[in-house]
Amino acid sequence: MKQLLYISAACSISPQHTYDAENFLRPVVTSDSSKLYSLDADYSKYISPVAIRRMSRILKQGITAGMKCLEDAGVKTPDAIIIGTARGSVTDMENFLKDMINMQEEALTPTGFIQSTYNSVNGWLAMLTKCTGYNQTFVHRGFSLELCLLDVQLLLAEATETKHILAGGFDELTEEYFTIRNKIGHYKDHPLDSFSLLSHYHTPGSIAGEGAHFFTLSNENKNAACAIYSVKMLQTPGSEELQSSIQGLLSENGLTNEDIDILVCGMNGDSRNHFLIDPLIAGCSGNTTIVTFKQLSGEYDTASGFGLWLTNYLFTHRQVPAELIYKQGASDKIKNILICNVTIANCVAVILVKSARP
Amino acid sequence: MAERIVVTAIGIISALGTGKDAHLGKLRSSQSGVGRVAYLRSKHADDFVLGEVKMSNDELAKKLGLPTGDNGYTRTTLLLLAAMDDLLQNTDIALLRNEPFAFINANTVGGMSKMEDIYMDVITSGTDENNNKYINTLDCAESTENVASHYGLKPLMATISTACSSSSNSLLLGARMIKQGLVKRAVCGGGDALSRFTLNGFYSLKNVDKNPCKPFDQNRNGLNLGEAAGFCLLESESSAKARGAKIIAVLSGYANTNDAYHPTAPSPTGEGAARTMQQALAMAGLQPTDIGYINAHGTATQNNDLSEGLAIQTLFGKTPPYFSSTKPFTGHTLAAAGIIEAIFSMWAMEEQIVLPNLNFETRMDELEISPVATIPEHVPIQHVLSNSFGFGGSNVSLVFSKA
Numbered sequence: 002m003k004q005l006l007y008i009s010a011a012c013s014i015s016p017q018h019t020y021d022a023e024n025f026l027r028p029v030v031t032s033d034s035s036k037l038y039s040l041d042a043d044y045s046k047y048i049s050p051v052a053i054r055r056m057s058r059i060l061k062q063g064i065t066a067g068m069k070c071l072e073d074a075g076v077k078t079p080d081a082i083i084i085g086t087a088r089g090s091v092t093d094m095e096n097f098l099k100d101m102i103n104m105q106e107e108a109l110t111p112t113g114f115i116q117s118t119y120n121s122v123n124g125w126l127a128m129l130t131k132c133t134g135y136n137q138t139f140v141h142r143g144f145s146l147e148l149c150l151l152d153v154q155l156l157l158a159e160a161t162e163t164k165h166i167l168a169g170g171f172d173e174l175t176e177e178y179f180t181i182r183n184k185i186g187h188y189k190d191h192p193l194d195s196f197s198l199l200s201h202y203h204t205p206g207s208i209a210g211e212g213a214h215f216f217t218l219s220n221e222n223k224n225a226a227c228a229i230y231s232v233k234m235l236q237t238p239g240s241e242e243l244q245s246s247i248q249g250l251l252s253e254n255g256l257t258n259e260d261i262d263i264l265v266c267g268m269n270g271d272s273r274n275h276f277l278i279d280p281l282i283a284g285c286s287g288n289t290t291i292v293t294f295k296q297l298s299g300e301y302d303t304a305s306g307f308g309l310w311l312t313n314y315l316f317t318h319r320q321v322p323a324e325l326i327y328k329q330g331a332s333d334k335i336k337n338i339l340i341c342n343v344t345i346a347n348c349v350a351v352i353l354v355k356s357a358r359p
Numbered sequence: 360m361a362e363r364i365v366v367t368a369i370g371i372i373s374a375l376g377t378g379k380d381a382h383l384g385k386l387r388s389s390q391s392g393v394g395r396v397a398y399l400r401s402k403h404a405d406d407f408v409l410g411e412v413k414m415s416n417d418e419l420a421k422k423l424g425l426p427t428g429d430n431g432y433t434r435t436t437l438l439l440l441a442a443m444d445d446l447l448q449n450t451d452i453a454l455l456r457n458e459p460f461a462f463i464n465a466n467t468v469g470g471m472s473k474m475e476d477i478y479m480d481v482i483t484s485g486t487d488e489n490n491n492k493y494i495n496t497l498d499c500a501e502s503t504e505n506v507a508s509h510y511g512l513k514p515l516m517a518t519i520s521t522a523c524s525s526s527s528n529s530l531l532l533g534a535r536m537i538k539q540g541l542v543k544r545a546v547c548g549g550g551d552a553l554s555r556f557t558l559n560g561f562y563s564l565k566n567v568d569k570n571p572c573k574p575f576d577q578n579r580n581g582l583n584l585g586e587a588a589g590f591c592l593l594e595s596e597s598s599a600k601a602r603g604a605k606i607i608a609v610l611s612g613y614a615n616t617n618d619a620y621h622p623t624a625p626s627p628t629g630e631g632a633a634r635t636m637q638q639a640l641a642m643a644g645l646q647p648t649d650i651g652y653i654n655a656h657g658t659a660t661q662n663n664d665l666s667e668g669l670a671i672q673t674l675f676g677k678t679p680p681y682f683s684s685t686k687p688f689t690g691h692t693l694a695a696a697g698i699i700e701a702i703f704s705m706w707a708m709e710e711q712i713v714l715p716n717l718n719f720e721t722r723m724d725e726l727e728i729s730p731v732a733t734i735p736e737h738v739p740i741q742h743v744l745s746n747s748f749g750f751g752g753s754n755v756s757l758v759f760s761k762a
Contacts, residue, residue, distance in 0.1 A: 120751040
């Protein structure tokens with residue numbers, strides 16, 4: 002399906018200074034606990050004090066990132082709201098579940114139950130923007146955000162006029178969620194400085210993270226720095242399937258390896274995906290600069306949102322911060338960026354983003 | 360004009376049984392599946408009537424040819440597998456192996472029905488091996504991936520969770536993917552198992568009737584929860600005809616809108632529901648008078664039935680088509696509600712019958728219309744409308760037409 006998604010605005014609330022993007026990487030925020038929690042933003046700008054008191058952190062972050070993203074795009078009421086989250090408001094789910102267990106199903110208050118509903122951020126954003134249009138929530142693990150992008154492609158392919166769609170992803174880190182995922186081997190069993198994550202590539206597991214990333218997407222180029230051209234989701238591909246899928250995606254877009262100026266690589270420091278990452282990096286052209294981000298975001302199901310936000314940041318700022326460079330390439334342009342996200346379950350999403358400037 | 364999307368296979372399990380014959384038998388004879396539960400281990404189990412599937416996890420596992428006991432499959436997944444198994448009774452699985460297809464599932468609380476029993480163990484140092492088989496089942500996509508891998512399928516997978524409209528959204532997403540040429544076919548639906556989490560959630564919202572629910576009744580007092588799973592196979596009309604498949608119905612219209620009004624309550628005037636039905640009719644190129652039967656969301660909560668009743672009255676006037684809520688038969692099956700009621704709507708059209716709104720006695724003061732309480736036979740139905748509305752202001756309407 003050929004459908005361009007112009008990125009009119011992007012907003013991120015993450016463990017790094019991304020909400021105040023002018024301070025991005027000043028300084029780099031690190032952690033030695035294998036957990037990277039998002040920095041708080043000023044939630045009172047978009048949410049009433051009464052509502053704020055009842056809301057979990059991730060609801061506030063999802064709503065605020067979504068509202069700021071629309072504001073930055075100059076869109077008051079989007080035509081649709083499409084959000085991906087693997088686990089929704091985990092804190093609310095945990096609170097209601099533990100209350101139910103501890104209080105033996107008596108005298109429960111419904112707040113946690115209501116807010117743990119996966120589409121509650123969708124509902125809030127619709128209310129705050131008076132958006133009565135299409136509203137959808139994808140909850141498919143490491144592809145939750147990519148399915149949103151696919152749905153935006155469908156909506157814009159169906160459209161006969163200009164549309165502005167709010168799409169995004171969010172996921173939350175909690176102590177209990179960390180414990181569960183740690184038991185199934187998602188995280189490293191030794192402490193490390195988060196920024197050095199990728200040098201611990203010889204041991205299994207990654208570090209935990211969280212974040213909320215939103216994008217105002219349109220079929221019209223309204224001062225967009227870049228546009229999403231293709232999105233591909235690969236369920237646990239082999240290395241050859243990954244390579245051939247990337248080549249296929251590039252050739253569908255009239256590109257070759259040499260045309261990729263930057264690879265935004267979602268490697269997560271887990272030794273169990275060497276077999277995908279090593280050939281991916283070896284297959285890059287000498288032109289391509291490789292940039293990594295999970296040492297900044299941590300690993301979680303919608304972490305590719307950080308990668309997409311970073312991609313838009315690179316197109317907007319037209320230079321690559323030295324701290325993020327894994328391998329310097331020869332190209333001095335930023336015209337074509339390929340995002341390649343590898344999840345903890347070895348699923349891979351490939352997204353091609355191209356400059357939208359003449 | 361875009362090609363028509365048709366339904367060529369159906370699979371279903373609910374408190375009424377498994378498959379078409381079991382369901383139609385009960386629906387035709389006004390036998391509800393709602394009653395006291397045998398398997399949900401809630402402190403309140405004896406206080407409520409619920410739409411529980413009348414099979415234990417072990418019985419479901421046996422039927423599916425799976426090991427019994429702690430086999431790693433949550434009840435959510437078992438119900439979804441049972442629905443898929445029913446669909447595959449009438450569909451050659453090779454169809455799903457040889458050509459690109461999408462598998463779009465929906466649920467609201469993943470494997471909560473199991474996790475709520477073992478949660479305190481899994482978040483502490485607990486190392487119970489049987490518990491650890493379920494440790495990664497709390498998210499909604501676990502069941503999707505499990506069903507696909509059980510049948511050795513490698514589809515484009517998606518999982519949707521928009522509360523009580525979830526599986527209606529599966530259907531419309533599948534239709535849109537086929538129309539844009541992304542896939543040739545799509546298996547769309549969803550399911551939810553009863554859990555203490557959802558029962559206590561709705562109870563804490565004071566939305567649950569301890570007695571059999573009474574949709575659209577002046578004396579309605581809340582919903583009965585239920586559990587179910589269902590799937591439909593969607594494809595283009597030309598694809599169905601090319602392989603000589605029987606067309607059960609045409610998915611002629613659909614709409615997804617949002618109330619943008621309140622986190623849990625619908626707009627009291629029914630404005631959002633009316634807009635959704637209107638848009639679905641417009642896509643199908645139909646007038647309100649073309650609709651022969653409406654399967655309403657009709658949860659029997661104060662808010663929903665007022666809002667939806669007013670919306671039906673606004674759009675269809677004071678002499679609307681036959682309408683009913685089938686939730687007194689199955690309970691409110693949350694993420695499964697959209698798909699199983701879509702299936703009931705298609706069967707109503709296929710059999711030319713209207714399904715009754717059980718337990719209805721007294722018209723609501725605010726309405727001048729009433730649901731159909733008895734079964735009129737041989738009703739000429741060319742088009743049916745099915746509504747699903749959920750928390751977060753989520754509204755979906757589907758229109759099915761005779762092939």
